Amino acid sequence: MQREQGPLRILGERVRYYRKLKGLSQAELAKDICTQATISLIEKRNKVPSMNILMRLIGRLDITMDDIVVANHDSIQQSLSDTDKALRRGAYPQAAEFLAKVRSEKLTTEEDKRRFNYYSGMVELFAHKAPDEAIYYFGRVLTPMLVKDRDLLTIMATLGLGLAYAEKGTHERARVYIDQALALLHDAPFPEGRYLDVVITIFWHISRVFFELEEYAAVLTNVKTGIDFATKHDSLFLLDELYALQARAYDALADKRADENYQIAVALARVNHSPQLLAALETETSRRELA
Known part of the structure; x- marks a missing residue:
C-alpha cells in the first residue's frame, strides 16, 4: 500500500x-x-x-x-532555510548546527547543491575559521558546469573567495575576487532594490576586508555606498555595523567625524537589538574618552 x-x-x-x-x-x-x-x-x-x-x-x-x-517532513529544505536565515543574522555557530543536519548526498537539485556549498563555505570561514576549507566550497559553487552568470550565489561565492583569501593574508588575490564580485554586482540584471540585504551584506563584507588591510579610504568609500543604499530604501539592515566601521575608519585616520559616527552606530545598535556590537562600541568609546 x-x-x-x-x-x-x-x-x-x-x-x-x-x-x-x-x-x-x-x-x-x-x-x-x-x-x-x-x-x-x-x-x-x-x-x-x-x-x-x-x-x-x-x-x-x-x-x-x-x-x-x-x-x-522534508527536513533538508527546512535545514537549508534555517541555515540561510542564521547566516543573514551573522549567527555563524547556529548556522553550522543547522547545516550539520543536511546530508549532501541527499540533495537532488543542482541549485540545492550550490546553496549547500555556499553555506558550507560561510560556515567554514566564519564559524570554524578554516579559510582553506571555505575556498574549496566556494569553488564548488563556481564550478563552470553549474555556475549561472551573475546570479546571487555566483556573486556571493566570488565575494566569499575574496574574504577567505583575505583571512589567509593573501591580499592581492583577495582584492581580485572582491573587485570581481563588485563588477558582477554592478553588471547584474537585477532591478534596484530587489536584492537589498544581499547588496548591503556585500558592501559590509568588503569594507571589513579593507579595514583589516588598513586601507581606510577604501573602507569609507564602500561603507558610504552601503549606507546610501540602505537609507535610500529605508532599511536598517546592517546599518549599525556599517556606521561602526565608518566610525572606526575615521578614528584610525584621527578624523573628528569618528565621534558622530560612534554615536550613530550606538543608537542604531540599540534599535537593531545588536548586543555584541553595542558592547564593542561602548568599550571603544570608553577607550577613546580615556585617550
Whole structure:
C-alpha cells in the first residue's frame, strides 16, 4: 500500500528566489492571480495558497511544483532555510548546527547543491575559521558546469573567495575576487532594490576586508555606498555595523567625524537589538574618552 504523504509545505524563500530571477515585483507576480499581500505571506511565512492560485503562480514563474513545494517532513529544505536565515543574522555557530543536519548526498537539485556549498563555505570561514576549507566550497559553487552568470550565489561565492583569501593574508588575490564580485554586482540584471540585504551584506563584507588591510579610504568609500543604499530604501539592515566601521575608519585616520559616527552606530545598535556590537562600541568609546 502506498504511504500517504503529509501536508504540503511551500518554501517561501524559494518563491522569492524564482520571482526575483524573473525580475518580478510581488505586485507583478500577483497581478490577476491574487493580492500582493498573499505573495508576501507566501514568501515571509510559508503560507500555502489555494491550489488554483499555486498552479497559476507556478505557471507565471515557469517552474514546477517540486521547485517550491515539499512534504512537511522534508527536513533538508527546512535545514537549508534555517541555515540561510542564521547566516543573514551573522549567527555563524547556529548556522553550522543547522547545516550539520543536511546530508549532501541527499540533495537532488543542482541549485540545492550550490546553496549547500555556499553555506558550507560561510560556515567554514566564519564559524570554524578554516579559510582553506571555505575556498574549496566556494569553488564548488563556481564550478563552470553549474555556475549561472551573475546570479546571487555566483556573486556571493566570488565575494566569499575574496574574504577567505583575505583571512589567509593573501591580499592581492583577495582584492581580485572582491573587485570581481563588485563588477558582477554592478553588471547584474537585477532591478534596484530587489536584492537589498544581499547588496548591503556585500558592501559590509568588503569594507571589513579593507579595514583589516588598513586601507581606510577604501573602507569609507564602500561603507558610504552601503549606507546610501540602505537609507535610500529605508532599511536598517546592517546599518549599525556599517556606521561602526565608518566610525572606526575615521578614528584610525584621527578624523573628528569618528565621534558622530560612534554615536550613530550606538543608537542604531540599540534599535537593531545588536548586543555584541553595542558592547564593542561602548568599550571603544570608553577607550577613546580615556585617550
